[in-house]
Amino acid sequence: MRKLIALRSGAVAAALLAVLALAGAPVRAQDYPNRPITLIVPFPPGGSTTIVGRIIAEKMGDVLGQQIIVDNRGGAAGTIGTRQAAQSAPDGYTILLGYSGTLSVAPSFYPQVGYDVRKDFAPIGRIGAAPSTLTVHPSFPAKTFAEFIAYAKANPGKVNYGTAGVGSLNHIAGEYLAVKTGISITHVPYKGSGPVLNDLLGGHIPAAFAPVPTVQANVQGGNLRMLAVTSLKRSSLLPDVPTVAETVPGYEAVLRYGLLAPAGTARPIIERLNAALRSALTTDEVRQKLAFEGAEPSASTPEEYAADVDREESQWSQLIASAGIKAQ
DSSP states (O other), rough: HHHHHHHHHHHHHHHHHHHHHHHHHHHHHOOOOOSSSSEESSOOOSSSSHHHHHHHHHHHHHHSSSEEEEEEEEOOGGGGHHHHTTSSOOSSSEEEEEEEEIIIIHHHHOOOSSSHHHHHHEEEEEEEEEEEEEEOOOTOOSSSSSHHHHHHHHTTTOOOEEETTSSSSHHHHHHHHHHHHOOOEHHHHHHHHOOOOOOHHHHHSSSEEHHHHHHHHHHHHTSEEEEOOSSSSSTTTSTSOBBBTTTTTOOOEEEEEEEETTTTHHHHHHHHHHHHHHHTSSSSHHHHHHHTTTEOOOOHHHHHHHHHHHHHHHHHHHHHHHHHOOOO
């Protein structure tokens, strides 16, 4: 009898604790945040990803009434910091700046990234998208994107294009163009956008897939010629530059930025962060700063951003497998 009473008492106590825990959860979410938040940017300081992170962190911090501290954790093409974010406590005080390379390309490109995008993260929302460009040296015979395709078809394997590295989204953009059009172009990887720009300006490579900020000043100065952007629709930042899709229907290869939290983060916290992100993206200050980095703001729900990540991961994993792209 005593044993039965003890068991019943233990069950009642456990049930009471569970009820108290559930009752306390909304209160904790409602009080969130009550201390600074860490935003992991999985790259070294100085690049566009860090700049985008700082722009968003500053304005979201104002909205939330708490500082958001940018923590750069670079290495292995962004996969180290992304993995650390996935392993963080799901309490809303560690969030991640995600982008297409780490979320949609790296899981297929690297054999062991240490995270599963679909299982290990709770998407918060999309920040925006940055198209890449196909830019050529002025001496290149093609004056338009259609002429570029025609020239590449007439000279299979003889057109080199530079990118910031093997497995970068710009590399994927080139491979995707080859698949969609049937052309054969040769990838020349560099260690960063700076060396690509130097060799493109010097005429050592005839073409490059490169971010807008990398080439825009030299395009405006007449030192380079921008043939197309890789977004599905023309960029409001470059309304006179045609898209690849205008010649190759359905082509799109853009860099999407967004915020994510570790899986298991309470839904009220996700919604609070999403609301703060949306508020930040409506300000002229944030929109102008993002535009300077070549990105167009594009707020979303958590579900819409999750769908973006899922679609891109499926698309690029299939391309990587079919093209036989491997890490070097």
